[in-house]
Amino acid sequence: MATTIRRTVLTLPAAPLGPEDPLPPLAAPADVHRRGRGLPPDLPAEMARRMAYEPLRSLLPVRRRDGYTRERVPTDVEAIVVENDRLRATVLPGLGGRVHSLVHKPTGRSLVYTNPVLQPAGFALNGAWFSGGIEWNTGATGHGTLSVAPLHAARVPAPDGGEMLRLWEWERLRDLPFQVDLWLPEGSDFLYVGVRVRNPHHHTAPVYWWSNTAVPEGPGTRVLAPADAAWSFGPERALRRVPVPDGAHGSYPLRCARHGDYFYDLAADERPWIAALDTDGRGLVQTSTRLLGGRKLFVWGTDEPGRRWQEWLTEPGTGGYAEIQAGLAPTQLEHVPLEAGGEFAWLEAYGPLTADPAAVHGADWAAARAEAAGRLEAALPRAAVDAAYTAWRPYADHEPKETLATGSGWGALEVERGRLELPGTPFPATTLGAEQQPWLALLRTGTLPQDGPEPGPSLVSRPWREMLETTEPGPASAYHLGVAQWHAGDRSQAARSWETAERLGAGWPALRCLAAADALSGHPQRAAQRYAAAVAAAREGRASRAARVALAREAITALLAAQQVDEAAAVLAGLPPAARRHGRFRLLEARILQARGDEEGARAVLAEAEIADLAEGEGTPAARPRP
Template sequence: MAGLGPESPLPSVQPLLEPPYIVDGGIPDEIVEGSRWGKARNIYPYPLQDAYSRATSATELTAVVLENGHVKATFLPQLGGRLWQLTDKATGKELLHTGDRIQFANLALRNAWFAGGIEWNIGTRGHSPTTCAPLHTAIVRTPDGQEVLRMWEFDRLREVVFQLDAWLPADSRVLFTAVRLRNPNAETVPMYWWSNAAIPQTPGTRVIAPATRAYATGYDGAMTVVAPADFRGIDATWPDRNPQAADFFFDLEPDQPRWEVAMDDGGDGLALVSSPQLRGRKLFVWGEGAGGHRWQEWLTPSESGAPPRLYAEIQAGLAQTQFEHVPMPAGASWQWVEAYGNAALDPVLASGAWDDAVDHAGERVEALVPGAVLDAALADAGRWADLPPSDFVVAGSGWGALERVRREASGAVWIDEAGTPFAQETLTADQAPWLELLRADADGGEGSSRRPFAGSASFVRGLDWEELLAAQRNESAEAVFYRAVMAHARADFTSAADRQAVAALYSRAMGGHMTAEMVRAGNYPDGIVGAGAPLSNRSRALACRGVGLAMIAAGDIDEGLQQLETACAFDPGNRALVVEAMTLAVDSGRPELVPDLLERGPLALSSLGRVRFLLARAKADMGDSAAAAALLKEGIEVADLREGENSIAALWHRVCPGEDVPAQYQFGMH
């Protein structure tokens, strides 16, 4: 496994990438409207996980195995509860795509993601904030003797609690999972859930769902209505017939049974079946182009010289497509059941005409897990949902425990924790400063004045936190800085008033305008005095960064980049800060800043693949194509290359005209 490395020290206030534009023509109003509502501005307060490398080493993980005479399921609770392997014991086949290593890459909302198994995604479009983080994990024993694996966590983006129960009855040919979402908030929240299964892809792989049409996206910014068995002249339900990466969201009618099946050339493969609440079904393919194969090789490396082990994905979600959010009312609790097993199709019948294949697959799915059995499993899950855990296996984060304390302090509603306890023991140094702030507020004004907020290595979100910081009798510089970060995270940066308000808070915390020259000369204001120490250099750096981002958003590129340069001067050892400043300098047409930032940054930066690529871009932009080409030909490996990013190949075309792009740089998806 690759090491994840430390979390980013930068508050994640940068906007999320925009989803593709949806063409209204032919797309139902429900999908169009759902795609325009609920999108998160950013992933704050979660920090990015972007410090991993491509190097792997033997790593011990906790696994939880559920097994009977028919099925063996292996879960990894320290990595988002990933269902890593699902084995059909009758055939010996692995129903899921996995590798012999876990290799991180930049595909998730927090950056780090890995291919394989079944992943649970909550919050907003993209791979979940918890996909590479531990979940609270325990074993529950029911009164009738069933052992249940329970995993749960507090989602900090939507401020809801999610819970996943998994169990395998003694004679069952399917693994059951039950998901419960609880919204303790006093308002409706946008909700998103997709269960994402990676399946082995062979020439005989076909994916079937009970739909006659699908909504297709091809990573070109458009969505179109297609017949899944006739997409641009091909039958796209066979993954290896797709020339390019594509998503197909099957259009299941409201009264259609909820299933999707993948089969191999022997008819075996994963069936994903659920109760009606999970309406969406999706097929994702990487495509058979050089870029699609390169991505699969990148995500699931094989032995040197061996072709990549290919995979596709089948998925199930709350909405019809992944561009939509579903309104979850205040106080609501939702639960559904999913079942996973081998539908064992007849490969001849399943390879035929689409309608015949759907009819046959529907019969086999019903035989594998009859509707009455699925209904009974949902009823069981409802009875078991609040049973207390018996044996604890893995501890998740302390943010759920802090949230309980916060809500108790403010009199807000919280969940019944009987089945999903957030123990005090899970609180760590990340939560300690915020817990102290709550306790200081409970002490009253005198306590607040005794203990001015001294800062934190972590960040939180919520207007009540901002009010607590603002209510301190003697407001500290750190308190103003953290208020500025929270205001930045929720600001609409298309609004000049929002930009100005955020920049003003940052500047107030610092005590006024600063430049890199002032920092290097040690001649700068201390900021607010009278309550605690001046801002730490770390906070000064992040405040300058915040001002710089606000100015760049306002179109004041030069001043914004100067503020980022000042931020790097305050904290020159901050790798994430320097790399971000270099990236924004190149993207903003100021490549000449890159060498200077690199020279003043940490020595280790010069060997980082991302930095070598930025330097090559900067040299090309400054007219030195030969130097840029030399860097590319030496070899650059950008560990955190973003999904869909084709910038290395684009640079090669610029500086090495007429030369074919090397295979290792071909990541194009359309």
């Protein structure tokens, strides 16, 4: 039985994602991997160069996703099943192409941690993310901005004569297309995954890729990788080299007191692999061709915050998970340059592994490693992975046979602009939607039309910015030009463009950008004044509910920073009751009460508040999930 591919529907308790935040994110993204100290003296020079290369400084042109709640209801989720007689992989094309579950059919074992709920939480670079399964992270350090976004999906021919499931999209932070091909050769216990990231531009581009696998975490779960040392990165935000196994975690996730990353230091000639095995020596192993040479263990830790985060992401009492990960670089603090016109491509394999538990859990780390490596070689020789990669490469360019799901229209717009040829990953003009139409008009006519009652998403790459600079000034073009200039680092010129946009009638969107710029530039009083004006203009201009809610959130924060407490309270009172019940606004309500000296009232609000969009690493004490 070669690979079969079929559609299905899963019904899961899920919290609705809510609308995108329509306000362009001008603030730099929070970086939970930011180093708190200098680089360690034993860090290789090449790693240090990649850590300094093109770190993410802006989320633009991506919008934030923070409108979700924690009210889960039974929800039908479109899924695609990739199956042979040995394995069944269930993929969610509408949620980042995540492999939701991977089941070994002869034993009935689930090889990955399958989350029984879909609960968004603030872990992605742009907000909403959920845990479990195998996720594909590209763009920049962190969980990618496509975590809950739809990808294109289709059937394509597989190297063995069967079928593959192809997933692909245009990653907008770095403006690069990527694809993920999944198939199961006949009789294979391993899911093959071919991945390709291409750079169709005339300039070098930074690339980030980590495949993250959530694995069940039990008292006897041990993670093994072919390394004697790791780069440890924990809550103190200091990178240091530690031996493996280290006394801090001993390679057992539930022996680690605090959350942290362990990036294994694999030798250049080692076969890259990582495995998570239970007390009986059974579990999942992941391996790949050499290009994907990074391996990492992430643990939540056994302290109260780590356990609480586990519960926050799923149902209490359903068991926890750790993550075993594979990446393009040795650590997730690095970005890898990809030359103009070039591509990165590799093959991954995921499958069951059974090893001698006495060796796996013995005190001799070298023997434990050797036992797992030997069992992997017997189950899936390294040469077989390399051969599968070679066989897959010509098929990576095969055109899809049948569309199974549709992603965004941004790739089609970039293909149109650049007259690009991307064999295997078509971005057809039929996917161009309402958000792309104004930009298509700019491309074809040189004029950017007004894109509705309030601005749609901005485009900020250099080619689009240059088009905006040469088009006839208007409220829409001046507004979007300001966003592109802000992204490019030209803040003074961005402010002038937004002032022009306001003068030409852009209204509250331009006022909001000027207010956000003031707040980020250290002018709290002027920011508060402009935010108040933007809120009033949005109310009079009948802005969308999503825009008014997002604007109020920023405005209240700015008004409190300027100690204009009554004005902040008035903005909060002007929101619909349903919006005021959102956890983030309950937190702002508590801050208003505290600013008025009502400590008891603030504590009462926080006692019942639940902040659904709490971000990873967020430091507000009042915002921590309640134990």
